[in-house]
Amino acid sequence: MGGEFDWSVVWKYRAVLWDGMVTSLQLFAIALAGGIFFGTLLAMARLSRWKALSVPAAGFVNLIRAIPFIMAIFWFYFLTPMIVGKFTGQQGEAVGPFTSAIVAFIMVESAYYSEIIRAGIQSIPRGQPWAAYALGMNYWQSMGHVVLPQAFRNMLPVMLTQAVILFQDTSLVYVVALKDFLGAASKAGQLTGRIVELYLFVAVVFFVICFAASWAVKRLQARLAVPSR
Amino acid sequence: MTASPDPRPMIEMRQVSKWYGAFHVLKECTTKVEKGEVVVVCGPSGSGKSTLIKAVNGLEPFQKGEILVNGVSVGDPRTNLPKLRSHIGMVFQNFELFPHMSITDNLTLGQVKVLGRTRDQAVEKGLALLDRVGLLSQKDKYPGQLSGGQQQRVAIARALSMDPIAMLFDEPTSALDPEMINEVLDVMVQLAREGMTMMVVTHEMGFARKVAHRVVFMDQGSIVEDCTKDEFFGTQRSERAQLFLSKILQH
Numbered sequence: 051m052g053g054e055f056d057w058s059v060v061w062k063y064r065a066v067l068w069d070g071m072v073t074s075l076q077l078f079a080i081a082l083a084g085g086i087f088f089g090t091l092l093a094m095a096r097l098s099r100w101k102a103l104s105v106p107a108a109g110f111v112n113l114i115r116a117i118p119f120i121m122a123i124f125w126f127y128f129l130t131p132m133i134v135g136k137f138t139g140q141q142g143e144a145v146g147p148f149t150s151a152i153v154a155f156i157m158v159e160s161a162y163y164s165e166i167i168r169a170g171i172q173s174i175p176r177g178q179p180w181a182a183y184a185l186g187m188n189y190w191q192s193m194g195h196v197v198l199p200q201a202f203r204n205m206l207p208v209m210l211t212q213a214v215i216l217f218q219d220t221s222l223v224y225v226v227a228l229k230d231f232l233g234a235a236s237k238a239g240q241l242t243g244r245i246v247e248l249y250l251f252v253a254v255v256f257f258v259i260c261f262a263a264s265w266a267v268k269r270l271q272a273r274l275a276v277p278s279r
Numbered sequence: 280m281t282a283s284p285d286p287r288p289m290i291e292m293r294q295v296s297k298w299y300g301a302f303h304v305l306k307e308c309t310t311k312v313e314k315g316e317v318v319v320v321c322g323p324s325g326s327g328k329s330t331l332i333k334a335v336n337g338l339e340p341f342q343k344g345e346i347l348v349n350g351v352s353v354g355d356p357r358t359n360l361p362k363l364r365s366h367i368g369m370v371f372q373n374f375e376l377f378p379h380m381s382i383t384d385n386l387t388l389g390q391v392k393v394l395g396r397t398r399d400q401a402v403e404k405g406l407a408l409l410d411r412v413g414l415l416s417q418k419d420k421y422p423g424q425l426s427g428g429q430q431q432r433v434a435i436a437r438a439l440s441m442d443p444i445a446m447l448f449d450e451p452t453s454a455l456d457p458e459m460i461n462e463v464l465d466v467m468v469q470l471a472r473e474g475m476t477m478m479v480v481t482h483e484m485g486f487a488r489k490v491a492h493r494v495v496f497m498d499q500g501s502i503v504e505d506c507t508k509d510e511f512f513g514t515q516r517s518e519r520a521q522l523f524l525s526k527i528l529q530h
Contacts, residue, residue, distance in 0.1 A: 181375035185389030186365025278423030
């Protein structure tokens with residue numbers, strides 16, 4: 051690795067890198083929204099009095115959390131077409147890598163988020179849902195207006211940490227040949243032989259995004275903070 | 280026991296029993312609260328008073344016996360509990376205002392979401408009640424910005440905003456600093472004098488003397504005494520009640 055750095059490769063491959071970044075951000079946004087949505091439902095199921103809900107939810111969460119993330123992505127890529135094929139009778143009508151990655155990400159993230167959200171719900175004193183019920187609210191109203199708004203405030207820092215991990219994990223999709231930001235940089239690096247510059251660039255971009263997100267969440271947290279004396 | 284011209288009591292408990300695992304929290308509790316009556320429930324801590332009052336609006340399930348609220352069975356799985364609760368006001372030991380909402384929103388949430396009132400109607404009603412408990416100037420603050428006594432007065436106003444037919448108080452002054460107890464009791468006394476049906480778990484014997492019609496004394500999950508106020512503060516009370524009273528009246 052002799053010689054000078056040549057940063058012009060970054061500019062030269064900007065379109066490829068941008069496409070990769072768009073893929074990464076799409077994956078991140080959909081996985082985050084899906085993970086929090088299904089994670090909330092899973093957490094509520096796990097805390098349910100009904101075993102028919104809590105046991106399968108706990109089983110799913112424990113299973114997913116016991117599997118390496120990369121394996122879930124990989125399996126889903128190969129398993130889904132097989133399962134779909136079983137039902138449709140057609141062979142190998144592949145679900146594209148993006149769709150299969152999205153499904154894998156949402157499943158895995160919902161398992162991780164459900165644990166965070168479960169702790170958040172449990173951090174709310176029991177008197178709060180009691181007060182909501184005493185006013186005549188039902189379970190969903192109590193959750194939606196009283197418990198979850200407080201729980202999410204308490205959870206924000208942990209949820210951000212998980213979101214940063216998720217954003218970094220989007221790079222794992224290279225195993226299904228999906229071209230995310232890192233994949234694009236890697237490709238450009240191979241073509242130009244300027245791997246060091248491109249990987250450094252990737253590192254800087256990841257750092258800036260995660261740092262900015264963390265700052266934004268701190269601002270958000272300050273704005274949402276419940277006033278007290 | 281009290282005879283009442285009302286056809287049915289507001290709250291009627293028959294042989295209510297509850298267990299936490301092997302622990303017998305409520306033992307065959309039988310009592311009632313007539314319409315317009317104020318009943319004070321007292322007893323040593325751990326005697327089951329709070330569990331009993333929470334069973335009235337179904338916050339604490341029970342395994343045996345029956346509780347009727349205005350003729351509706353609380354323990355019946357077919358009972359629409361949210362509907363039943365919506366017209367039974369409840370005030371908690373720790374206020375349980377919603378800390379993420381302004382005082383006004385605390386007062387309107389139930390009215391809008393449960394009773395289906397418009398926001399304007401709910402605000403009007405809520406602020407009138409806030410004025411009644413002397414806290415109108417605090418309407419835009421958050422619960423965490425108020426003192427304990429103020430929070431509890433808001434909690435009473437919140438319960439009243441639902442136009443309850445009866446009010447349950449679960450140790451409403453136990454979490455308060457001594458200098459704030461009276462501002463809450465004053466609101467409750469006023470309410471009692473207006474004829475509100477009230478079941479009040481409290482150690483405030485001054486309040487009981489002032490407005491209670493009956494006193495229920497509990498010990499170890501059982502209702503030991505259930506008598507008129509005069510009988511209770513008179514001479515013919517049980518040893519356990521006497522011991523309890525002598526302990527709490529010393530300070």
